[in-house]
Amino acid sequence: MNAFTARELRTAVIGAAALAAAALIPLADDGYYLSLAVNIALYAVLCTAWTLFSGPTHYISLATAAFFGIGTYTVGLGIDTLPFPLLLAIAAIAGGLIAGLVGVATLRLSGVYFVIFTLGLAELVRQIVTWLQTNFTNAVGLYVFTDFTEAHIFWMLLGLAALVYVTGWLINRSRLGFAMRIIGNDETVARHAGIDVARSKVILFMISGAFIGITGAVLAPRFAYVEPPSAFNPLISFQVVIMALLGGTSRLWAPLLGVIPFTILFDQVSAHFPNHTSLMIGIAFMAVVYVLPRGVTGLVEDLVRTRGSGRPATVAERAQP
Secondary structure (H helix, E strand, O other): OOOOOHHHHHHHHHHHHHHHHHOOHHHHOOOHHHHHHHHHHHHHHHHHHHHHHHHHHOOOOOOHHHHHHHHHHHHHHHOOOOOHHHHHHHHHHHHHHHHHHHHHHHOOOOOHHHHHHHHHHHHHHHHHHHHHHHHHOOOOOEEOOOOOOHHHHHHHHHHHHHHHHHHHHHHHOOHHHHHHHHHHHOHHHHHHOOOOHHHHHHHHHHHHHHHHHHHHHHHHHHHOEEOHHHHOOHHHHHHHHHHHHHHOOOOOOOOHHHHHHHHHHHHHHHHHOHHHHHHHHHHHHHHHHHHOOOHHHHHHHHHHHHHHHOOOOOHHHHOOO
C-alpha cells in the first residue's frame, strides 16, 4: 500500500475536523436542528455506502430499502434478548448475505434488469415480513425500547460515516478498487485482463449492503415501533439515488453535496406540503438526470477543465472519473 499523499492527508485532516465539529451539534441543540442533523448523517452514510458499489460500477441499485429494513428488523427482533452491539454485527452480516445472494443472481445482468430486480427486492422482503408477522405473531410491527436518545443515534451515525469513508478509502487503494475502476470503464476489457468481474461486483455489493444494514439497525431505536411500511419504505431507495447522483459519484465524499441541500429541502416540503413529497422526488429525479447527469462535482470538474484549457470539455473528458 502506498504512503499517504499530501492531498489525502489534507483531506483526512479536513474530514476529521468536520466530523469533530459535527459531533458538537447535540451540545448546542436537542430539538429541530439535532433532528435535521440526524437525517443528514443518516443519508450521508446511506449515500456513501451506495456509492461504494454504484460509483465505480455505474449500476443503479434500488435495494437500499431492503437492506435498511433488514437491519431495522434485526434490532426489533433481538433487542429484548441480545446486546445492541451484537445486533449491529448481525444486521451487517444479514445485509451482506442478502446482498451476496442478490448479487449472485443479478449482477451477471446489467442495465434495466438489475434496476428492476433491486426495485422489487424491498417490496418482496416487505411482503414476506408482513406475512410472517401476521401469520405467526398476530402483529404487524415490533416495539424497540432502548435508552438511546437522538444525540446517541447521531453520534453512532457519525462514527459509522467515518467507518464507511475509511473503508471506501482502503478499497480505492486495494486491488479490488483497481479492478472495479477497470470494470466501470469497460467490463469486456476487465475480463480480458483476467479480472473476475462477477466476483468483484458481488464482493463490493456485499460490503455496501452490510453498511446499509448496520445503518438500519442504528436507526431502529428512533422509530420506537418498527413496522414493514416504514422499515422497507421504497422512498428511502429513491432518495438515496437522487442525493448521490445530485452530489456526484466520482468521489467518495461527493454525495454529501447532494445530501445536505436535498435533506433540508425535503424536510421543508414534508412539513409544508406533506401530500406532495412523492411528486417532489419524481421531479428531483428527472432534474438530476437531465440537468446534472454527473452531479455537482461533475459540473465543477467540467468548469475547471474549461478554464484550464480555454475550451469546453470533450465527451471523453466528461466521462472520466
